[in-house]
Amino acid sequence: MTSFASTMTPTRLLILHQNFPGQFRHLINHWKALSIFQVNGLGLKSAPGLDGFNHLCYELHRQPNREQHPYLRTMERAVLHGQAVARILLAAKKKGYQPDVVLAHPGWGDALYVRDIYPDARIIHFCEWFYSLPKGDLGFDSEFPDSFDQQAKIATWDALHSLNLVRCDAGVTPTQWQRSRHPELFHHKLNVIHEGIDTEQLNPDANATFKLPNGIVVRAGDPIVTYVARNLEPYRGFHTFMRALERIQKTHKTCHAIIVGGDDISYGARPKNAPNWRKQMLDEVSLDPARTHFLGKVPYQSYKKVLQVSAAHIYLTYPFVLSWSMLEAMASGCLIIGSRTPPVEEIIEDGVNGVLVDFFNPSEIAQRILTAFESPQAHMPLRQAAEHLIKSRYTLAQGETAYRELILQRG
Structure with missing residues (x-):
């Protein structure tokens, strides 16, 4: 496994995605050759990665507790992801690595504690979806009605997405529709940018x-x-x-x-x-x-x-x-x-x-x-x-x- 370099470049960019590179594949392929960026990546050990591009890997030290309240299992898993990422980044920080910008998909909890480790970094989140607002996917198809338990579980899950929105400096969402699904309180942070197709x-x-x-x-x-x-x-x-x-x-x-x-x-x-x-x-x-x-x-x-x-x-x-x-x-x-x-x-x-x-x-x-x-x-x-x-x-x-x-x- 490689380690992050500490050499100075105009913009040190850390890209964080549990399934690295995820949606950022084409962006990384372009940016890794640009002199304006030093690009580093971090993802789960099982992530596919990119040919010719080394990224750091993390693993969960355990799975969520089976006895955990079902409404909280997703949040516990997110905390485990965030904790595993934090351990990698704390070690990198000790070696002198300091990103200027962190671009992350925070949906699995990976980015939960990045702000605490790198308070001066600009943090940008890929904000894909916010579940519990009305007129979305939940309850749309009467053939598969949602139970109250399912609705409560999803509402609790949105606590993670709300925390992610609070802790980032800016967000990216691919379409106007996806932006509209986030609480209006956060719309000023959200930029509609589709990553594009080939x-x-x-x-x-x-x-x-x-x-x-x-x-x-x-x-x-x-x-x-x-x-x-x-x-x-x-x-x-x-x-x-x-x-x-x-x-x-x-x-x-x-x-x-x-x-x-x-x-x-x-x-x-x-x-x-x-x-x-x-x-x-x-x-x-x-x-x-x-x-x-x-x-x-x-x-x-x-x-x-x-x-x-x-x-x-x-x-x-x-x-x-x-x-x-x-x-x-x-x-x-x-x-x-x-x-x-x-x-x-x-x-x-x-x-x-x-x-x-x-x-x-x-x-x-x-x-x-x-x-x-x-x-x-x-x-x-x-x-x-x-x-x-x-x-x-x-x-x-x-x-x-x-x-x-x-x-x-x-x-």
Whole structure:
């Protein structure tokens, strides 16, 4: 394991993320070569890291107590993360390391005690979400009602996020919608900066092909519906999509569905009667297995091809954090059929750069997809407008510039 250097540079930047580098991957790749920064990183020992970039690692000295009150388990875990990070930073401080700026994702508690160790550092937090405000993800889907215990647990969890907001000098949140989910008291600290997506790697390709697991080769222009999520779960509308897909296949006898995503849980709970949501929904709906292709998690090059052959790309989400995948699909020239929920409505204007549908209405979603299959040329202006929007407002270069300006601010 390497140690932090104590050499002087114009700005000593410490980037802290339990899953280092997390959202900061592209930023670090750019900044590590700049003479204006000395970049150091810190993350969990299990974090993936970056090729050619050494970062310090921490480990929890124990797991949360099983007897801990369930409302407090998340807070106890956060304290354990913060304590482990503090031990590493205290040792680094003794060796002379003093960051000018700390950029941290504080959501797991890693940044809890940074202010106590480095009181003179400028601390910037990536403020992704604040859970307990009304009209968000909690209680949105009546099919999965929240209990009072769940609501109380989340409200207690927000004590961590409130403390993080108090202890930082500035915050970054990717979208206006995500900023609006934080208490208004802290809005003056929050800067809306999307880190950007790799638009140079994402483009439409009228000649794109993709070989499915069963050997069938599909092409751009074929009736292909695509769905992408980190994991297949209700938070990203997987249950609604599957019900829509059943209707689509009954009407359209040659279309294929390509579904990318794992069987773990990113958000929400596991199903009660199945090992994962894919199995749960396959037990509920009747689909043609020869035309329904679950790819799991795929390499980036395969993912790009999936987007390029898409005739209709479905993006459904609770009122929650907006996925990169929707922006990447837009940059690839996909026709987005997205849920009429606030995070999507911030980006998609119905009939201008995509199509908006009721999250809970499989029949409407199915009809919109069938219409896309029937009239691809009529939807081409929407695809082009989507691509233009992303490539004019959500590039890596724009994200890097805005982050750099925020980091270099003084006072």
